[in-house]
Amino acid sequence: MDRNNSRRQVAAMKQSLFDQGLLDEQFIQLEELQDDANPNFVEEIVTLYYRDSSRLISNLEQTLERNPLDFNKLDTIMHQFKGSSSSIGAKKVKAESSLIREYCRTGNAEGCRKSYQQMKKEYVALRKKLENYFQLARQAGPLERACRPK
């Protein structure tokens, strides 16, 4: 009973992540890749993502602190960040990254910085939610098979 409950909770949580636009199809793809050979595949990937994105974020913040803003460098890092975020399906984070890149293209430093703040918010929120999700999932038992969001 308890287990079912937990599982339902996990499912609901996942659903809400999709509903809120935090995650996209890619996440499902990851879940579909999970199998007996890699039973914790999704979580491993997400952990890799955390590591990589943290590194990129510190690069970003360093770059943003400089004046005048080095748009090329910022764009390069954002490109990497966008690629990284696409790997787990971090939808909102990815969208914000694109926005920042646009600002870089037009040389809008203010836009870049503001967007970055927004993106960071999204990133932190997503990360927190995902951590909760995985924790819950672990408690509920083996992760359910991938199921498409309704």
Add this chain to the structure above:
Amino acid sequence: MDNGCFSTPRRDFPAGLRVLVVDDDPTWLKILEKMLKKCNYEVTTCCLARQALNLLRERKDGYDIVISDVNMPDMDGFKLLEHVGLEMDLPVIMMSVDGETSRVMKGVQHGACDYLLKPIRMKELRNIWQHVFRKRIHEVREFENFESFESMHLMRNGSDLSEEGNMFALEDMTSSKKRKDVDGKHDDREFLDSSSSKKARVVWSVDLHQKFVKAVNQIGFDKVGPKKILDLMNVPWLSRENVASHLQKYRLYLSRLQKDNEQKSSSSGMKHSDLPLKDVGSFGFQNSADKQQNDASIDRYNYSEGTLQHQNMETKSHESNPKGTVPHSITAEKVKAFVPLESEGKNATFQSTMSTTQYSWTEIPKTQLKKEQKPIVHPEDNFNLLPLHGKQHNIQVDQSQSIASISSTPSIAEQDVAGCIETKPRFADYKKDYTSSVSSIRSSVDTFPFQPGNLMMNYQPSQQAISTTNLGVKTQSYNNLSCISDLESYQRNLLFGGEAASAAPLDEDLYFYWHNMNFGQQSIGMPEYYDPGLLTEVPNHLYDSTDYSVIDQGLFIA
């Protein structure tokens, strides 16, 4: 299972397809690995382009296909793409989160057989085997084409390289094409036969390639042909087919390098089209071209160039006169640069590049470029402008020669310069399409009195123009060199600019590549190449431009 020998695909093909994935993003690397494994492919991952190249070189026949990200920290993905295509001739798939048309186009231009957008779905990866399969089929066909063209060329051997000659070449193309069509129905059968009898992919090591180039030079561009090369090379296990396909690839490579070089240079903002040699810009162009060339040339010419470079680097590279150093980095570049010149500016650039490169390549071991000059100059022939000749090889040699000439500061007649410039415009519409280039060259040829013959020849101050014209042809390189030497005064920018530039922009990567190019062998083997005697012979050997153009046209037509 080793699929290197594509005699017959594995029964469970495409299972077991050996994929090399290169991506600096660790998350994607892991995802792709998992996806590919699920497709039953054999996956190897690496996160650095250089590492990937090392892996590929270590096991020349160890992979069937490469998937690489476009943006990587240590090397541009497009560069890697070219390297792989040229060196290993493997299909390469590019991927990126950026799907802008220009990027995709660039990928295709650099030779990518596909461009995937991230996030990548597994279903997209399931079908990558088609690229491997397609390439194998094309290889066989290319070889067949080449064979027919080759025989055409041999028939025309020794014919005048005049316009008539060009016309003849065109006709040959058509007739050979017809012949091919007739044999078309045999193609499938032949394919099966050849595929079943196809030997394991030949690994063109530095030494082997050196022998190859040496043989080509010895034979002379006019007469070069796989059989002759094979005989001269005296490598028992090598077949005529191997040589034929290598020759063809070599030419394609050079042309692609040049084209790429052009693109790069134009993108670098150096439009030299309207500024012939005098423009300092061309200098800059050269640099970028050099860089590009270096990268590209490294691919093919690695063997020799790499070694050269390496050697030069060790011996004198930088201490010796700048030209020496420059050439050597440029050599690789130059070779590329000479690929069809679209603009005059390019011509100039290429020229300088060519000279430089060649020089370094051949000359460096010799220490003094100047010394080389003497033996290299062939007063008689200078520029046999073989418009069609892709003298890619020549370029190499020429460079050494030209370099020599450059160092010796040949007197450049005013008219030579003018001649060169004149020819340039003709090249303006030179496209990759050799046919058109042929015509352009033809016209330029008219302008200048030159003897048909080896284009490569050297360096004849009066013939500069011709060399320029040759530039129009793919392998201008050779001509460029001569031209450069001649036009030294007015091409100073190019030459010296190039040289200086070459010294300056010596790409770190380039050195690195060359290092790697040695395929683990210290190019030391190359030294033998630097024989001055060889240099003298070089002009003729480099590429049989006629052959080249014929083949190219053939390729186009076919």
